[in-house]
Amino acid sequence: MVTSGDSSQPFNWTVDEYGSTFLREMRDHKKLVGIKCPKCGKVYVPPRPVCGQCYVGMNEIVPVSDEGEIYVFTIVHFGFVDPNTGVQRPVPHGYAFIKLDGADTCLTHFLDSVDPVKVKVGARVKAVFEPKRTGSMMDIKHFKVL
């Protein structure tokens, strides 16, 4: 169910089997997983059924770390309303593509810091999980810059 301010919209989306595994592992065990291509060996996070580069099916779920490094980042200073929630995103906030240890693709997420000294390409980060998790990407509150 999508909520926007006080109202909700009747949207539901199906994720594939491997995506479900990812969300379940994160919700129930605070663990992150990827999927490995049998041909090129690339580990995709979030997991999905096909390696587009090789055009082959994938089925090997592999664990990835909840720690990794900032691949690219920005510190957002302009305010805008989050179209998912109807709530203004806080400014400034840190935003990054994070390459988790063991993964070859990045997860997009928020950072806990806007400190220009700490927030850099290559900086180490660790996922901070919400205490109450619902099976959404926001079960990760943000990534803490170490």
Added chain:
Amino acid sequence: MGKRVAVVGYGQTYQRSSRKDVNGVELINEAVRVALADAELTIKDIDAIVIGNMDHFEGINYVDMWSAEGSGAVMKPVMKVTTGGTTGTSVAMCAYYHVASGMFDKVLAIGWEKNSESDTTGAIITAFHPVWERPNLGGAVAGLAIEASKYMHDYGATEKDGARVAVRERLHALNNPYAHLHQEWMKGIPPDQLVDLIVGSEQNQLLAYPLRMSDMCPRTDGAAAVIFAVEGKAEKIAPIPAWVQATANRHNFVYAGDVDMARNTTIAEASQAVFRKAGIKEPLKQIDVCELYLPYSYAGLKWIEDIGFCGYGEGPRLLWDGVTDMDGEMPINPSGGVMSSNAIGATALIRVGEGALQVMGRAGARQVNRKVNLAFCSGFGGCYWADIMLLGRKKPA
């Protein structure tokens, strides 16, 4: 191999921040009328229409149907193409394929957007995957700022290098009456001084590090229309038709986090495909002018490396040496580019139209100071995909 095809007419509206005097359909109609007049044709001469914008940006749907009275599509074959920032070049490619197939002689391509009636960042975020990406996607500016952070890290590019691109685009826009941004105060000041002024300005608000206001494209209302015609007809319509030499596009990833921000691989591969088809070995020497979809400043450094105009990390040198200025070896964006006008669905089609004007020698005050044998036009989609269309004076082999 299909039929040979050329651009024979081009029309655009004045690109402005808000066109409250017209609705979307009227805006489209303005561009169509100018294009038809330019080619000395009437709507009766048009065999089919391809139209595009990002229709969910304005919260409308079926733009092909919605706009029929303005586009001239009543009782004609019409097709909608919507591919994000590339919409305009995708519309152009689709119109080209219509004609190259031999099934239509004259096809009208239309791109438009009324950004004053939309929320760009909200629309961009909701264009992404509802489960994996929407909850925490960074929006329009952040999606580009992250790429700049990587380029600066990997190649040591500076804020001044980025500003040098912005200065070129805004200076060129002063020659283009259709451009949205006309920063008259820049007139007559040398580029290096302008860079210092921009970088040192406290009014130049930081939007998303490292991008400031001056590094970004504006949000624009505007429309463009380009007419493609088949060999045999094209020569009769236009004194100098702009022949499509080659076109290519490349898409890459599934989710945003899959993009390898180290290089722009889609524009690299699409460019190489076009160069192969057109037999181009030394792009910087052989191409006379570019109209590139550069939505923000640092793209003007990195992507020209990926296209193959110079080596990795050499983009800033090309800029500072003036190679891409109006009087340089290979001018980029005589129109002022996307950083001076960005009516999203029209933007990439304007690149094709402006490239055609350069080939035809009809670009007025923004015409480059040489005969244009080859004009290289590109489109960029919000998901780092690329369209390329190469136009030229000679019929392709």
